[in-house]
Amino acid sequence: MxxxxxxxxxxxxxxxxxxxxxxxxxxxxxxxxxxxxxxxxxxxxxxxxxxxxxxxxxxxxxxxxxxxxxxxxxxxxxxxxxxxxxxxxxxxxxxxxxxxxxxxxxxxxxxxxxxxxxxxxxxxxxxxxxxxxxxxxxxxxxxxxxxxxxxxxxxxxxxxxxxxxxxxxxxxxxxxxxxxxxxxxxxxxxxxxxxxxxxxxxxxxxVNPVSSTAKNVQQSVYFVEKKDKTGLLINILQDKGQERSLVFTKTKHIANRLVEQLESTGIFAMAIHGNKSQTARQTALNDFKNSRINVLIATDIAARGIDIDELPNVINYELPNVPETYVHRIGRTGRAGAEGTAVSFCDDQERNDLKNIQKLIGFTMPVISFQK
CATH class of the missing domain: 3.40.50.300 (P-loop containing nucleotide triphosphate hydrolases)
Known part of the structure; x- marks a missing residue:
């Protein structure tokens, strides 16, 4: 239809x-x-x-x-x-x-x-x-x-x-x-x-809610203070090298700020969100699909049209307030039987969001230790 x-x-x-x-x-x-x-x-x-x-x-x-x-x-x-x-x-x-x-x-x-x-x-x-x-x-x-x-x-x-x-x-x-x-x-x-x-x-x-995540997506979580999230993101992206990573934020402001912070360390990224024109969003998406950039930072509203084969990594810089949104986010990786990873950052104020997400998906994410 x-x-x-x-x-x-x-x-x-x-x-x-x-x-x-x-x-x-x-x-x-x-x-x-x-x-x-x-x-x-x-x-x-x-x-x-x-x-x-x-x-x-x-x-x-x-x-x-x-x-x-x-x-x-x-x-x-x-x-x-x-x-x-x-x-x-x-x-x-x-x-x-x-x-x-x-x-x-x-x-x-x-x-x-x-x-x-x-x-x-x-x-x-x-x-x-x-x-x-x-x-x-x-x-x-x-x-x-x-x-x-x-x-x-x-x-x-x-x-x-x-x-x-x-x-x-x-x-x-x-x-x-x-x-x-x-x-x-x-x-x-x-x-x-x-x-x-x-x-x-x-x-x-x-309608029945979306509540399951793909078995071929490796999920994990870092417990990290809010002020340390950017440093952790930079470390992870540097480790990923040339692998493409889709990073989710809650707001346009955070998405724009992350682009600037990443570029200051030599990691080129682009953002897509509701304030971007359709042309700008499509350009960023095409550059990401074609690996001209390896990091795309997106808000949930702008990410709805992202459908990319063989996307290795999704990173939740901020956890969503709505548990089903988490399922949609990490569903961008692990498509068509491919392997994928989904890493989430959780600060003290997001503990309840994490609890609700894990209740929905019926899975407790393994915790990765974070050292500054």
């Missing part, structure tokens, strides 16, 4: 194809037709199954027809963490490359100045964490009265983090007539009860 088979318009198909998406995932194939038909959705799916694209692409298609009256925010995606908000916004940017639609993410933990400046311009799609959203709504910077599509993403994490009352407040501010897409990784009674209060005769979409 191709994306065209899902009745997605050419501008979206073109954008996702350029981003390296070859065919729809299970949840995309299941959810997109229902969303395009205007149905509410009750989805049970982990991050890492292609869930964001499953709602983002049809939302863009449904909003593509604009009129002069469309001056307010038309779609709201509510998500529990800053990291997810940024990632979802970057996804929308990729898929809307050839559409006249704008998106913005807002979240706490940073000054609201830049977010308020962006809100003064046209924003079609708003991605938000509950606290910052309610704060700006209460200050009358945001109007939710014209929302046409509402997405509640990672509902179980939202409740686990104590956002249930904030979520209910947001829902009360939305218009009665809207399309609602509800996604959760698990479906305990509390989540089912919440979904029943906000969904109208929903279509149910369920």
């Amino acid at each position: 191709s994306f065209k088979n899902l009745n997605l318009i050419n501008p979206i198909v073109r954008a996702v194809t350029e981003a390296g998406y070859s065919k729809p995932t299970e949840i995309q194939a299941s959810a997109i037709p229902h969303i395009l038909a205007g149905s509410d959705i009750l989805g049970c799916a982990q991050t890492g199954t292609g869930k964001t694209a499953a709602f983002a692409m049809p939302i863009l298609q449904l909003l593509k027809r604009q009129t002069p009256e469309h001056k307010s925010i038309r779609a709201l995606i509510l998500t529990p963490t800053r990291e997810l908000a940024i990632q979802i916004e970057e996804n929308f940017k990729i898929y809307s490359k050839y559409l006249p639609l704008s998106q913005l993410s807002i979240y706490g933990g940073v000054s609201a100045g830049a977010q308020l400046s962006a809100l003064r311009k046209r924003v079609d799609i708003l991605v938000a964490t509950p606290g910052r959203l309610l704060d700006l709504v209460n200050q009358r910077y945001i109007d939710l009265s014209k929302i046409e599509i509402f997405v509640l993403d990672e509902a179980d994490r939202m409740l686990d983090m104590g956002f249930v009352n904030d979520v209910k407040k947001v829902i009360q501010m939305l218009p009665k007539k809207k399309q609602t897409l509800f996604f959760s990784a698990t479906m305990p009674e509390s989540i089912k009860n919440l979904s029943e209060t906000i969904l109208n005769n929903p279509e149910k979409v369920t």
